[in-house]
Amino acid sequence: MKFGHFLTFILSLGMIGGAHGNASTIQNVKEIRDTAKSFLESHYSAAQESTDSSRVKITVGKVDPRLRLAKCDQPLTGFIPQGTDLKGNSVLGVRCVGAVSWHIYVPVAVQIYQPTVVFKRPLRKGQVISAKDLAIEPIEISRFRVVTLNRKEEIVGSILKQNARVGQPATSAMACMVCKGDKLAVIAQNSAFSVSMEGEALEDGHYGETVRVKNANSKRIIRGTVVASRKVSVSLMLSAQK
Template sequence: MQINISNSLSTTTGIGLTLFFTLFASFSKASVHQSIQHQAELYVQQNAIIDNSADLTIKAAKIDERIHIPQCQTPFAFEASQSSLKQSNVSVKVTCPNSSWYLFTSVQVQQTKPVVVMSETMSPGSLLSEQNLYIADIPINRLRGSTYTNPDHLIGARLKRRVRPGQIINNAMLCFVCKGDKVTIMAQTKGLQLKVSGIAQQDGNLGDTIRVQNAQSKKTVSATVSSTSEVSIHI
């Protein structure tokens, strides 16, 4: 039996070339789509309203590879409105400057900060401890008021309201010194330091200035909260 080797080789070569060009076309197509996604991310990173103190994650939505993207003689252009650039989901318009082609893609912007949150439900008047606090990365649009980044700074503070697991701790929900607490008044002057007992006349957090009554003289003074048991004044 005679085998036509040339025809077989020709057929094999033809199939191989067809497969090569098909794969090359698919690769090229995918590369253009991925390139536009990457450029959209860079555009948002350079133009969005970013909090430099936050941890940043930017991710463009995958562009459907069935969408035809024509060859563009000039670099693709990217634009988004100022209002969109302030959002966590930015709508970006991609255009080819030398044609009428365009498409819209979305880019997710996630900005987070590590803050202290509750690990369990607690009632008003409860003291905070290491066991009921932990640090979590929270989107900055959820942060309100003064928050904390170190659980150690909250040990011994007292809750003013009921809290639930995962709730962000802020100044409005606690007091380091609460109204009616017995505290030590630390009076400082040049080369001299005096300690007297006092009673807090209002709630206060670290650094707050509150009214405190001297337990001996009954005189009320303004003092700065130094810890959960001490306030200080400068004479």
């Protein structure tokens, strides 16, 4: 369904028929739209407060002014329909729980802008990504189904697994910071000491991901967290003192 098209479904009996009824018995359409907007602003306010630079733009679509719903004797409330992802073009529910109950869907558009890592120049599959290849730009991430990156460190030093075009948002899935078959530096550490050893990556991995690694000396297979290009970290448990 396209945003802006009439999209109001009556899901319970609350209609006042045809020309019957007057302004005092008919629900004001503006109040329905205002309820939808207030609900969305409250829903996203916490997310905006948790980051210094994310920005959310909310647009509430039209509700047919010819709609004849019984005026609610209680404050209207908004709700998110089950299975609805409030990003891009979507719908929001507005309900009346009063003497006469009803609920409808209102078309909405939610655009989420966030500083995002993008490619400054085209790169080919197999190239190593450097900091000069990247930039941070505000991008409407609600248009993308994938999780984008907001720090260059999460992908710098990785090898591209696909071509990248100018302006394309960077994602972890596009590259491997540790690639299968790579010779790695494995840092095993705890609060008391750390030791470095050589290993071989048994699978691809990106920043922060856990991968299987084979110890070059013992041939033992361990799991480590990718912390940098061709580098993983393994936590060692301290032995209990007797």
